[in-house]
Amino acid sequence: RPERIHQLVIEGLPDKFPSLRTARSEQAPDGSDFRLLGTLEVRSDGVLLELGGPKQHALLALLLLQAGRAVSTDRLIDALWGEHPPRTAATSLQNFVSQLRKLLGPDLIVTKPPGYLIRIEPLQLDVNRAQSLFDEAKAAPVRERGAKLRKALALWRGPPLEEFGYEAFAQGEIARLEELRLSLLEERIDADIEGGEAQTLVGELEALVAEHPLRERFREQLMLALYRSGRQAEALDAFQQGRRALVDELGIDPSPRLQQLHAAILRQEIDLAPARAVPAQDHFEDVARTILEGRVVPVLGTDVADLTLRLAQRFGYPEDGARATLPSVAQYVAVMKGSGPLYDELHDLLDADLPPTPLHRFLASLPALLRERGLPPQVVVTTSYDTALEKAFEEADEAVEVVTYLAAGRNRGRFCHIAHDGTGTLIEEPNTYATELSLDRNTVILKLHGQVERTPAREWESFVVTEDDYIDYLAQTEIAAAVPVSLAARLRRSHFLFLGYTMADWNLRVILHRLWGDQPLSYHSWALQPEPKALEREFWHRRDVDVVELPFDEYAGILGSYLAAQSAGASA
Numbered sequence: 001r002p003e004r005i006h007q008l009v010i011e012g013l014p015d016k017f018p019s020l021r022t023a024r025s026e027q028a029p030d031g032s033d034f035r036l037l038g039t040l041e042v043r044s045d046g047v048l049l050e051l052g053g054p055k056q057h058a059l060l061a062l063l064l065l066q067a068g069r070a071v072s073t074d075r076l077i078d079a080l081w082g083e084h085p086p087r088t089a090a091t092s093l094q095n096f097v098s099q100l101r102k103l104l105g106p107d108l109i110v111t112k113p114p115g116y117l118i119r120i121e122p123l124q125l126d127v128n129r130a131q132s133l134f135d136e137a138k139a140a141p142v143r144e145r146g147a148k149l150r151k152a153l154a155l156w157r158g159p160p161l162e163e164f165g166y167e168a169f170a171q172g173e174i175a176r177l178e179e180l181r182l183s184l185l186e187e188r189i190d191a192d193i194e195g196g197e198a199q200t201l202v203g204e205l206e207a208l209v210a211e212h213p214l215r216e217r218f219r220e221q222l223m224l225a226l227y228r229s230g231r232q233a234e235a236l237d238a239f240q241q242g243r244r245a246l247v248d249e250l251g252i253d254p255s256p257r258l259q260q261l262h263a264a265i266l267r268q269e270i271d272l273a274p275a276r277a278v279p280a281q282d283h284f285e286d287v288a289r290t291i292l293e294g295r296v297v298p299v300l301g302t303d304v305a306d307l308t309l310r311l312a313q314r315f316g317y318p319e320d321g322a323r324a325t326l327p328s329v330a331q332y333v334a335v336m337k338g339s340g341p342l343y344d345e346l347h348d349l350l351d352a353d354l355p356p357t358p359l360h361r362f363l364a365s366l367p368a369l370l371r372e373r374g375l376p377p378q379v380v381v382t383t384s385y386d387t388a389l390e391k392a393f394e395e396a397d398e399a400v401e402v403v404t405y406l407a408a409g410r411n412r413g414r415f416c417h418i419a420h421d422g423t424g425t426l427i428e429e430p431n432t433y434a435t436e437l438s439l440d441r442n443t444v445i446l447k448l449h450g451q452v453e454r455t456p457a458r459e460w461e462s463f464v465v466t467e468d469d470y471i472d473y474l475a476q477t478e479i480a481a482a483v484p485v486s487l488a489a490r491l492r493r494s495h496f497l498f499l500g501y502t503m504a505d506w507n508l509r510v511i512l513h514r515l516w517g518d519q520p521l522s523y524h525s526w527a528l529q530p531e532p533k534a535l536e537r538e539f540w541h542r543r544d545v546d547v548v549e550l551p552f553d554e555y556a557g558i559l560g561s562y563l564a565a566q567s568a569g570a571s572a
Contacts, residue, residue, distance in 0.1 A: 032104065034064055035126045037177065038157030040164075042104065052099055054163075055080055059096045061164060063109065063118040065173055067125060072114040079169035126155045127177065134184055137191075144282070146191035152184050186217045193221065196532070196549065198228035209238070213245045216258050223258075227265050235265050283548065287526060288562035290495050291366065294375035295523075297491060298363055301500030302384040310349055315341075331467040339408065346463055350385050350452040356392035359499065362556040364392040367443050369567055377443040379490050385452050385463055393443060401438060403427070403487060404447040407462045407469050415482055416460045424460045433484040444487065498527035498545065499552060528555055 035041040040057050042049045051057055062071060062079055077089045086092070097116060101109055109118050122128045133152035137145045160177035164170035185208070192201055205222040212218055219242040226235035239262040243254050253259070290296050308326045311317070315333045317324060333342045356364070367377040377398075382389060393400040402418040415427045420442055427433050437444065453461035464470060483491075525545045529536065532547050540547050548555065 032108075032120070032124060033126075034120060034124055035155075035157070036061065036064060037126045037130065037155050037160050039162045041157075049103055051103065052096075055092070056096045056099060058164065058167065058169075059093070060100055060118075061161060062169060063116060064120075064125060067118050067120055067122075067128075070112040070115050070117040073116075074114070076115060079167070082168075127160075130155045130180065130184070134180070134187070137187065141281075142191050142194045146188055146195060149184055149188035149191060153181065153188065156181055182212070182215070186221070189218075189221050193224060193228070197537075198225040201225045202229060202231075209242075213242070214249060216242065216255055220258055220261055223261055223265060232265060232268070236262065239265075283526075283546070284559055284562040285566075287497065287559060288566050291563060292369060292373060292566055294370055294373070294378070295494055296497055297378070297494040298380050298497045298499060299501075300359075300363075300380060300382040300384060300389065301498075302382075302386070307346075307349060311345065314345060326465060327467045327470055330463075330465040330469075334466045334468070342466075343461070343463065346385070346465065347452055347458065347461065350387075354386050354388045354391075356388045356395065357553070359552045359556050360389050360392035361395070362560060363389065364396040364398055365560075366563075367393075367398050368396075369563060372567065376440045379439070379444050379446060379487065379494070381446045381448060381491075381496075383449045384447070385450060385465075387452065387454055389445060399438075399442040400445060401442050402445045402447060402451070403437070403484065404451045404460060405449060405462065405464065406460070407450050407464045407472070409462075412472070413482060415484070417484070418460060427482075427484060430482055430488075431485050434486040437484050437486060439486055439490065446483070446487065493523075495523045496525040496545075498525070498529075501527065501529065528552060 033041075033043040035043070040051070040061050042051060042060070051060060058080055059076065062076060073090065073093065076093055077085050080093070081089050097109055097111075108120070109116055123132065130152045133148045137148040137152070140148060159165065159174070160181075161170045161174050165174065189201060189205065192198075202222070202225050205218060205225055208218045209215075209222050219238060223235040223238050226232075226238060239254070239258065242258065246252050246254055254262075287296065308324055308329050311326070311333060312324060312329045315329075315337060317329050317332055330342060333345070363378075363380060370377055380389065390400055390402070399420045401420055403415050404418065406412055406414050406416055411426055415430070417425045417427055417433070417437060419425070419436075420438075425436065449464035450462035451460070452463075453459065523544075525543075526548060527540050527545050528548050528550065529540075530549055530551060532540070532549065537547055550558075
């Protein structure tokens with residue numbers, strides 16, 4: 001039912017994602033590949049060609065720099081031999097052209113008055129590929145923009161036209177191509193800063209400013225990177241160093257733009273904070289398509305800050321409860337008061353009538369879409385203890401079953417299956433517990449760290465919450481061995497969408513360690529984490545997880561619009 005998803009859409013957000021052009025600039029067309037960004041090279045189907053002597057090299061470079069346009073014989077002779085060419089220059093030029101035709105093919109270099117031209121596809125020349133990537137990057141979202149600019153910069157193998165560094169004909173082109181490289185570098189750094197990578201750029205920018213002290217764009221970027229790294233004094237000092245360099249070398253003051261940035265840093269203006277990057281259209285299309293193929297498992301965390309603070313206040317935790325972790329506060333309560341009072345308090349705090357969030361309701365809307373495609377309902381993994389997710393499925397009139405971990409008592413280390421009718425069954429033989437679990441009929445919520453029980457008996461209520469609980473949890477045998485085999489198989493075949501986790505979260509670290517160890521996930525996955533640090537980005541990257549920097553509700557709204565569009569397209 002696409003209309004149910006459509007209700008979650010935030011108006012206007014999909015307009016931010018124009019269709020992206022197919023990028024053909026990232027590789028040369030089949031055939032010959034001509035390279036000027038370094039020493040002159042020609043490759044034919046990947047094989048490096050021998051181009052002959054220096055004059056033949058220079059002739060080819062001259063023609064490539066004017067590809068598609070005729071270069072006069074007089075200009076070629078002047079470039080190859082200077083003001084005093086030999087009497088045989090014209091004949092020698094014809095011989096060089098003949099040799100190049102033998103190497104490159106008879107139709108590549110054409111005689112056209114007043115001289116010769118070379119006919120190649122534009123993207124066969126690395127200079128044109130770099131410029132094309134630059135042009136594409138300007139209209140791309142920040143993440144894709146950075147990737148395209150990196151690919152363009154990677155085309156440089158050294159100084160452009162390296163063997164012609166002292167040739168008069170090459171000087172203007174060398175300067176132009178060096179300026180292109182620096183412009184690409186500036187834009188790539190801008191994309192990285194916009195993407196929240198300021199701290200990782202400081203060292204690179206310091207080296208660039210030292211190499212190009214009068215280039216204000218690099219100094220501006222250094223000031224911004226320092227400021228966003230919490231180094232305001234150093235950012236201001238970078239401005240003063242630049243001002244002195246400009247006055248000493250050129251007798252001028254910094255540009256108005258640089259002076260405005262300096263003033264903004266002095267005033268600590270809040271608009272210096274990096275803009276939040278909205279993921280590219282491709283991301284949402286990819287996630288929506290994978291969801292509608294039934295291959296995404298959401299992994300849902302929770303904000304335990306309020307729960308931690310309330311526990312700390314209730315039991316007189318001796319340190320700052322606002323800065324404490326839930327496991328440390330729960331450990332204190334368990335030691336000082338016992339597990340019974342801790343569980344009772346958690347039950348009271350979690351048993352409140354917590355309404356589902358828009359994210360919970362979004363997840364509860366997905367089974368209907370999957371049914372329309374003839375697919376089984378989803379699996380949701382969570383480390384939340386509350387029942388807000390279950391309530392969202394009830395509101396959507398979706399049957400749900402729960403598989404929850406038991407952290408205490410004689411059944412510690414096992415899972416319990418709570419069917420749709422509320423009947424609970426201890427899973428004693430995970431390898432054979434398959435038909436009892438309705439994976440093909442109902443949504444299954446896997447609660448890895450236990451749950452609060454809504455029934456008075458509280459028979460299956462259990463929490464992985466104290467530091468001891470987490471240590472015991474890690475010491476248990478492989479958790480996948482305790483999960484019903486049919487459910488574990490579903491997890492192994494899935495992509496994951498992590499929602500509500502940070503690297504500091506005990507739950508996340510335990511999940512990753514227990515299910516995957518230090519290995520990447522089985523399939524490419526995604527994590528929603530506003531304002532991740534550089535270390536957290538690397539943490540996710542090593543596990544083949546893309547980080548998305550959006551609030552949960554906004555992300556659900558945008559993704560909902562893509563699901564609605566793809567679902568409507570499939571049913572049209």
